[in-house]
Amino acid sequence: DAKTTQPTSMDCAEGRAANLPCNHSTISGNEYVYWYRQIHSQGPQYIIHGLKNNETNEMASLIITEDRKSSTLILPHATLRDTAVYYCIVRVTYNTDKLIFGTGTRLQVFP
Amino acid sequence: NAGVTQTPKFRVLKTGQSMTLLCAQDMNHEYMYWYRQDPGMGLRLIHYSVGEGTTAKGEVPDGYNVSRLKKQNFLLGLESAAPSQTSVYFCASAETLNTGELFFGEGSRLTVL
Numbered sequence: 001d002a003k004t005t006q007p008t009s010m011d012c013a014e015g016r017a018a019n020l021p022c023n024h025s026t027i028s029g030n031e032y033v034y035w036y037r038q039i040h041s042q043g044p045q046y047i048i049h050g051l052k053n054n055e056t057n058e059m060a061s062l063i064i065t066e067d068r069k070s071s072t073l074i075l076p077h078a079t080l081r082d083t084a085v086y087y088c089i090v091r092v093t094y095n096t097d098k099l100i101f102g103t104g105t106r107l108q109v110f111p
Numbered sequence: 112n113a114g115v116t117q118t119p120k121f122r123v124l125k126t127g128q129s130m131t132l133l134c135a136q137d138m139n140h141e142y143m144y145w146y147r148q149d150p151g152m153g154l155r156l157i158h159y160s161v162g163e164g165t166t167a168k169g170e171v172p173d174g175y176n177v178s179r180l181k182k183q184n185f186l187l188g189l190e191s192a193a194p195s196q197t198s199v200y201f202c203a204s205a206e207t208l209n210t211g212e213l214f215f216g217e218g219s220r221l222t223v224l
Contacts (some may be wrong), residue, residue: 043215044213063200087154100156101146102153
């Protein structure tokens with residue numbers, strides 16, 4: 001299964017863009033990249049996903065490099081409520097269909 | 112529409128005891144998953160199901176069994192609890208992962224003494 005690597009923690013000033021990187025150098029051609037976040041000890045919350053094109057929704061943007069070996073989640077205007085652990089995940093679909101979480105990046109948004 | 116409901120939310124067990132965690136979803140989802148999360152760690156997949164009557168092993172299946180007899184329910188069983196199974200357990204469901212969204216329950220905190 002493809003693995004993801006993320007920085008352990010990051011800080012961001014409120015109102016600024018938060019750019020969270022993720023490395024997935026062993027990703028296969030048909031494997032999607034997903035982003036979830038977990039606030040405190042709640043269940044994770046879906047943010048966005050993509051295959052090879054950049055994606056945008058009301059929460060965030062996802063930029064995937066052309067070689068698909070890495071991606072960046074962008075929160076355009078971070079707020080204090082965006083403080084959470086952000087997980088970059090590769091969806092494994094070969095003979096299965098599952099999301100394998102890594103250890104995530106703890107994003108701290110400060111005033 | 113309650114979404115994904117887990118019961119119980121808290122439980123303390125003694126080593127060797129057995130118990131079952133129930134996950135119920137009212138969204139008619141095909142896919143259901145059980146994860147565990149240890150302190151300071153990400154979620155690890157225990158078992159999952161891609162439809163009624165089917166189950167499959169995830170990353171850390173040892174010591175757990177599951178059943179999906181009804182589409183809306185996914186049960187996680189511990190036959191002989193061990194302290195290493197102290198964790199927070201999350202259940203999740205999805206219509207299909209193609210849409211991206213996995214809906215999570217609030218978690219069940221299990222302590223094994």
